[in-house]
Amino acid sequence: MPTIYEVAALAGVSPATVSRVFNGMNVSPEKSKLVRKAAEELSFTPSRTARTLRRQHSEVIALVIPDIENPFFTSLARGVEDVAQAAGYSVVLCNTDENAEKEARYLDIAISDNMAGVILAAAGDHSDLSKLIERKRPIVAVDRGPHGFDIDAVMVDNRAGGHAATTELVEQGYKRIACITGPSDVETAQQRADGWREVVQAAGMPATDDYLKYSDYRVAGGEAAMRELLDLPEPPDAAFITNNLMSVGALQVLAERGAVPPAVGMAVFGDLPFAGFAPKEITVVHLPARHLGVTAAKLLLDRINGDDQPARTIVLRNEVGSGSRA
Amino acid sequence: MPTIYEVAALAGVSPATVSRVFNGMNVSPEKSKLVRKAAEELSFTPSRTARTLRRQHSEVIALVIPDIENPFFTSLARGVEDVAQAAGYSVVLCNTDENAEKEARYLDIAISDNMAGVILAAAGDHSDLSKLIERKRPIVAVDRGPHGFDIDAVMVDNRAGGHAATTELVEQGYKRIACITGPSDVETAQQRADGWREVVQAAGMPATDDYLKYSDYRVAGGEAAMRELLDLPEPPDAAFITNNLMSVGALQVLAERGAVPPAVGMAVFGDLPFAGFAPKEITVVHLPARHLGVTAAKLLLDRINGDDQPARTIVLRNEVGSGSRA
DNA sequence: TTGAAAGCGCTAACAC
């Protein structure tokens, strides 16, 4: 592995000059040319490790998400990636599997690797960000809130979305509307269910524990929950499902039992993945997944570049529509 | 940021001892305890950057894939991740977007960051791995071949899969079977189409250019290609589609035109994403996506650990079945 | 078992 010293020797300049060339600083055209030629000849690749050690921060940002197999998060990731790339940063994806320990490990790595910053969709409501904050590493929370830490956040209005989706179901004439939501320690799960509860109670419909299933935001979880609901002595005639993946599972069960929407009503928080084939009668709260990522990345870059204003929270709009997007 | 020096000072030992404690080397229990306490007190996190610089390799492996929004690759990624994690490595995902430049950039970063190794699903057939190889960084090719470089590879039998899928269509009685495949510079696209061509020609059916569409392995591409096929003066009565995402687009078009399978026959190489709702009459060549990842990661770890045998190529089985998995 | 010290490859004062 050639180093700047070897390049410098070959080019007949000092190591500092080589460094300057590779960092776009002022160097005379002649020397610059010499350096480039020497570097080429040795197929020199600068060591980002050494540079990071010296500068105390790298050009990579960590994107920590709970489920890399969920299209919502990959779409969000694309948003982050696109703006990060444009600014010269690379993004490393860290999959926590909704697991607090894995998350903690990745956050440690972010520190330990001197990463420029982290964008976090938290695995639960107990993420410990104190070390990051102590060390002044910028963090922005995305999709899921900052849980008491004073940091930037980019969110959607979960309660309002749950409210709108459920309202739609009521207006469609359904009378017993259940809710399948995510883990009880994930705030989005609570908030979306809150929206549901408000509407259902206001309409004088049952909002019992039987009708509110906590699950896991995954396909299999949605399947299981929907099965339980349909097996109730008095099964619901519609369900509000608080994420995309669980709705896939739920739909599956409905199909098995020959009760595809609108036979049983369905509203979903989040876009159905690869929705081309889903029934049109499903109500969908569209989420600006990519835009969440873009926005979070912009906030993070601001902070990395020294922006020092008080923490901001940005709430993006989500809009209710039908099964497939316009 | 506390360093081992500060921990050493507080614990009353040398920096070397602190290092040894954190690397599980032989240190007397008493000193060890002192060090741990001091580290805890200072909330010390060792710098992986410094360690990497010193050791000349990190504990991270790069997984370079063409499309992070394709469930096939995220599933593969999960496989990689699971075995890497278990061995103490972290995985960073690099999304190349089927773009050779982005890929080259990421491969450079892998070198520059002293990563332990890379698993590559190549964006085209011209990836330049020479720098990696020069520097003796282990690489394993996954899903797509090594293109002349002498490295480990984990593949599926694309030609055989294309053959089997198309044969199924023939047996179902379709007479004019088209093929929608991926970019012409991606070998899997060629090989799968080769399998199709063999069967179709052997059956005395047309295998004209009209019936073979090169596309982009993406939803929109599948959509466009299927549209073109159906608009032909003599449209096909079935299609073999060489990846999961394009089949989603194709299915969409078929649905629009009221020609959902089996009205028009369809066979797909790769599992339909979130398939719960797809017609059962679609023939699917199931791909062991996760297993590809697992296998690739194991090979890579072998190499990282110094395994020095000649390059191996492992071909995993894929099996033909119906729309949804058992 | 432990410590002293060199050095991984780079950048950023500082001097010229």
Next chain:
DNA sequence: GTGTTAGCGCTTTCAA
């Protein structure tokens, strides 16, 4: 505009 040099935080000989 350019060179010299110290040092980022760690690991690893080498000696004791």
